[in-house]
Amino acid sequence: MLRRLSALAIPLICFSVLGLGNTGCSTSEDKSNVPVEEDLSSVNQLSQEDRIYFLQRTHFGFRPQDLQRLNQMGYENYLDWMLSLQQDPTLEAQALSATVADKDFPNTTEVARWWEWLMVHNDNPFQEHLAMFWHDHFATSDEVLDAQSMWWMFNHINLWRFHGTDNLRSLLYQMATDWVMLIWLDGYVSTKNAPNENFAREFWELFTLGADNGYTQADIVEASRAFTGYRRVLAANNAGPGRDQYVMVFDNNRHDNTSKSIFGLTLNGNSQQEYQDMVDLTLANKPVAEFICRKLWEYYVYPNPPQSVVDNLAGDLRQSNYDMKTLFKRIFLSKAFFSPTAKRSLIKSPVEHNIGFMRTTGLEVSPSRIDSSLIDIGQRPSQPPTVNGWPSGESWLSSQALLERANFLRDCVYYSHESAQSGVDVGDLIPGNKTSAPEVVDHLAWLLQVELEANQRQACIDYLNTDRNSGGNFSDPWNFQDPVDRNKKIRGLLYILGQHPSYQLR
Amino acid sequence: MSNGNLVNESRRNFLRVGAAGAGALALGAMSNGTSPLASKLAKATPLPNHKRLVVINMLGGCDGLNMLIPVTGSVATIYQTRRPTIGFTQGQGLSLTGGPNVSEFELHPSFVNLQARWNAGQAAFVQKVGYPNKNLSHFVSEDVWSYGARSGIASLGGLAPGWVARYGNLYAPTSMGLASIGVGRRLDFEGATSNPFLVSSVESFRYDIDYHYSNNHALRREVIENILSLQPATGTKGQVAAAAEAAYTAEAQMTQAIIDYEAYETTNSIQYPLRAGSATSLTNMGRRLRDIALLIYGGFETDIFYTGIGGFDTHSDQSARQVSLFGEIDDALGVFFTDLSTQGVWNDTVVVVISEFGRRNYENGSDGTDHGHANTMIVTGGPVNGGIHGDPLLDADLNAEYLPYSTDFRDVYRNLIQGHLGQNAAPIFPETQPTSSTINVV
Structure with missing residues (x-):
């Protein structure tokens, strides 16, 4: 039996599934000597972080509206809906x-x-x-x-x-x-x-x-x-x-x-x-x-x-x-799915990386650029290299693959600039009450699920307060209200955060 | 913002470049987004007396019997009987009576440039190369070649899984010590500790600039390099950071090497083979061998280059496909020879052409051949002992379903590593082999 899950974490009801294996409807009092990463029994409760992790794992990155939908439906209902693979x-x-x-x-x-x-x-x-x-x-x-x-x-x-x-x-x-x-x-x-x-x-x-x-x-x-x-x-x-x-x-x-x-x-x-x-x-x-x-x-x-x-x-x-x-x-x-061993243990494939960045940021490039980037990086859907499929894991960390990832982020920030001129504002990614430099860094790091060390976070804040011309760097205090600053530096920050090591993991 | 220590010296694995000297790029390059690292570069020039091995993999299982063709005696009769449609007869292939003077075999007609190397005594063929307990699966067989072991990783006792990686870890432990062009990240490189240079092409190896904000983009790059250097070295994130740092460094050096090589190429009228009907686009093999020549010219300390092309799984329509595939390899090899001779490094270079297995002795019903076992290896280069190596082809070999192996591929690699690269091959191939032959192609 498995725990029924609910986003609101109200009544936990056991229901019968198959009746075999390690599926006992355990309670928190249960003492089990199975390590959590091998524990296939059902989780009791999910934190917000757990839900975001689930979306990161299975959804090409995470969008706030995905999280909202999951929370409204409840986790298990969401799974049922997601697994039904309906045609729209x-x-x-x-x-x-x-x-x-x-x-x-x-x-x-x-x-x-x-x-x-x-x-x-x-x-x-x-x-x-x-x-x-x-x-x-x-x-x-x-x-x-x-x-x-x-x-x-x-x-x-x-x-x-x-x-x-x-x-x-x-x-x-x-x-x-x-x-x-x-x-x-x-x-x-x-x-x-x-x-x-x-x-x-x-x-x-x-x-x-x-x-x-x-x-x-x-x-x-x-x-x-x-x-x-x-x-x-x-x-x-x-x-x-x-x-x-x-x-x-x-x-x-x-x-x-x-x-x-x-x-x-x-x-x-x-x-x-x-x-x-x-x-x-x-x-x-x-x-x-x-x-x-x-x-x-x-x-x-x-x-x-x-x-x-x-x-x-x-x-x-x-x-x-x-x-x-x-x-x-x-x-x-399963508890194993949400175990520390599982989290951030997988390297994003190029498709997960590229599609995920566009979905999360909304900085979408044309179908032709999406495709040419995936060709360059070596994972074009519809054309696996052999019947053995694509390589996986660390093989995606070659110098070339990492460079191609950065170049795709560049495409997203570069080409979205044209649409910004026609009214799409990258500043819309930032909630209205979180517009100071540290708040912008923290919000975008959360959105991209990037784990910043304290000194890395400071480097990002410094970036928002600096600019460069042909003479070198100069102080240019962050001003969210300035559309030029906003478009230049939020794009720049997304390009920087997207190359953080943790962004390569899911 | 803080200028930050851009380079974590203790962790970053700097690439080695050619001659020491003043930086060739002005600092102004930074403003167009080029890494500040580029300022450390000297003009490219090939490293003198550096021994190099180039591995070309004919992916899919090349039919070696139609590459080096028996044309005299009973083996030729059996060969022709078993291949009534796709077989060759004497005079249809290229003569090998020049150079080491062999009359029992001819070369597939596409190998015109290889024939010239043969005539110069710089081409060798090793017959009946394979490994114990044949496996007809592409993937298992490729794994055996990549591991350099028949029993998988276990038999290597904790060493890196790929033989190229094992070589690099011991003898060429820099980011450019090993390079793979156009064939993805192969298992051969798995376990290398130095983030080897694995690219689809050298040209594609470049960080694009956000032209709306070129100056700010240069700042972004600097911030990223700073952030990478601040990443604790532990765990998967540390690994990713090290790989990303290596990528940024390599890109700066590659940019300079491309500029220098193109000037050299123009001066010396080097032209790699073009795709049919194109005035600018090179064939896959041409582009890949050109990239290798570029890296050599760039002064990178690469010991082993790995490349290849696919399409050799000729279950059907083999004759036409081999003409095209062998022609693509041979045309590119011809220019590669000219290029490396001009650079003065042909005598330091050996090219070995491999495939995961040969094909069945007899043709199938679709003018093709199915998966087989032993195969012929091509070895060419300045230091090569021209001639036919390995045990002779026997009637019984051709009468069998599969061509049996008598030379383990690792014995050829051993010879190349010890005789050419000048390193001890014992730690690279630690697995006990049931068969061992002495091969002297170099």
Whole structure:
């Protein structure tokens, strides 16, 4: 049983979940010898800082209005809403009209900009953040698509956006039969006469089990025969007169319908349904749950979790018949998630950094600049470098990556200046009663969740009271009322704070 | 504001630059946002007598049998039988009868410049290179090459996971001791203690200026450098601060190196290969080797450069793809040779071309080849002993499904580290190997 949480922290009610594992409805009197970073029991109460941390972790940074929404709904209701991954038709239409000229024949740039736009504007940023997790995990690039099939990429990304909390059994099947995936890992040329090993190998190695974890090369060869039959065909006038598009069809004549021997078990011929049978066979016999739980934990909580945590979560995931919503709630309600070990333990990815800075500050650059910056920094959504996804963690701290981050902040403060001329005032970030230099520093540090040492804070205050010309520095006392000072120095302070070491962490 | 101590001398890992001397940049550079650190720089010039290794990774698993092609005897017959569509026959490749004079093999027709190196006695091929207990996964196999160990990190006993990092930590422990261009932060560099220089390109390595407030922007940079130096060195935040400080320092030096190299390039009419149809845009391999030449010219003390290009996973349409891929490498290598010869450093440089595995001995049904095992390594450079190295190719090797390995890749690396870079390779590859060969490519 788990504690029900409420933003108002009023009645704490236990409710039953699964009834297994380390989920006892503990009270504060309970003495447990489980270290808090391994404690999967539910938290009793959340501080404001905890809620901001939760948003930082899962939402591409934090905005005051996100916090307000969370507080109004209550934490657990918020989780339910967030995990439901609803489609907002207005938002979807806006995203397309902002970035895509012809949705039936987009180009690769438009697809990337479309998703990046959604990341900035979706009021449920978790939807995009989680989609990036799956996109990195089932890493598939649209570089393999041509003009007549590029439109598939919308469906591919929407699979993660709208179905990212679906039952894992269903999600794996949707992934295995996704049209882009069928191109990316050669499924569409895998036939009974020439089965292709590419998807079969990655299905286990990268997507469900990990390298050499309980399968053999012989299993891969057999599985590649199960993954046969899809074919790409040009559908005349599919998008209107003269507008031919590629579609993917299952062709039973290309499918190897003889039985296969996998993991020493027999998989009978079952036509297209063998894609689901392969998922089921793997789930039933291999530690998929452990593999997925570990990866999710490392994305949302902290690196290198103890095996006991992984086993505990994986056991629950199997017991729930792979209900992912239950798993997510368990993670986000756990004491471990809010433990000191977890906080600030993860290095922001470039997408988290860039999208987060725009969302938090409102200093938004054009779709084209958002995209080119993510290309430069090496994490363009829709184009992972390999089927193994992007590097993570410390690999994002190379000299180049840090420099690109700074340059994106520069883009935000530089290009937003033009909009400032037309009426948008960066001073709006500052509450009206907090306009002295120390108050401005403290407020912006809070907004960006930057942890300043005392002497660093003083350096920021000094910055607000100084300016420079060709002759060098001179004293220029901070005056919030002066629009030039405000635009120059608040932008400068955001650029400075955004390069603080703590801003690179979430 | 307080001027602050911009540089925390105890922690900042200064890059080493070339000759000592007066600063080449005026202090006025500060007003356009350039770091005050730039004033410490001397004009770029290559370090004399500095040994360098350039690793080019053909990502995806290159088909070495179509790179160095057997053209005589029973191995050639077996090769052609197993590759009826994509195989080559005698006379279709480039002759190797110049230089060390080998008639049993020919070179893929795209390697015109490499053939010239061969003829000069400066190109070597090591056959049947691999590692024990083959693995057909790109990622596992790449990991083995990156770790320089078959059994993963555990067998390294707490050393840095990547072999390049282990080398750097021991023998080149500065930010520029190791450099990676255009291939991301590879596992090979994991565990390096000096924030090695890992960039997509040298040109992109620059802090942009807020032109609305150029003077104020210079002040911002100074405040940031001050804040970074005030960050306690402990924990993840300390690590991030050190990495950011290294980035600011490197940028200042790189700015100067680019200016100096471009002047040299113009004077000597060095032109790296352009993309088809473009008058200005270089090929990926051309841009990356040019960047390496620029860093060498800039006087950076880099021992190991790492770069590569992808696309070698030729499950289908292999013939056309190899023409394009090998051509891209060979064209760039040709200019690189000219450039480094002009700089006077070709005789201090060795280039090794690797791939995570070779491919199946036989072609598949899509005019391609599937993942294999052993492969041929290319080694070229001024100090190289030209010729074909490693054990000979046997009928049984080609009759097998996978080409078996007989030379461990670490034996080649050992030779390069000891024979060329002049360092003890034993601590770099501590894992016990079941097979060990003596390789003398340098």
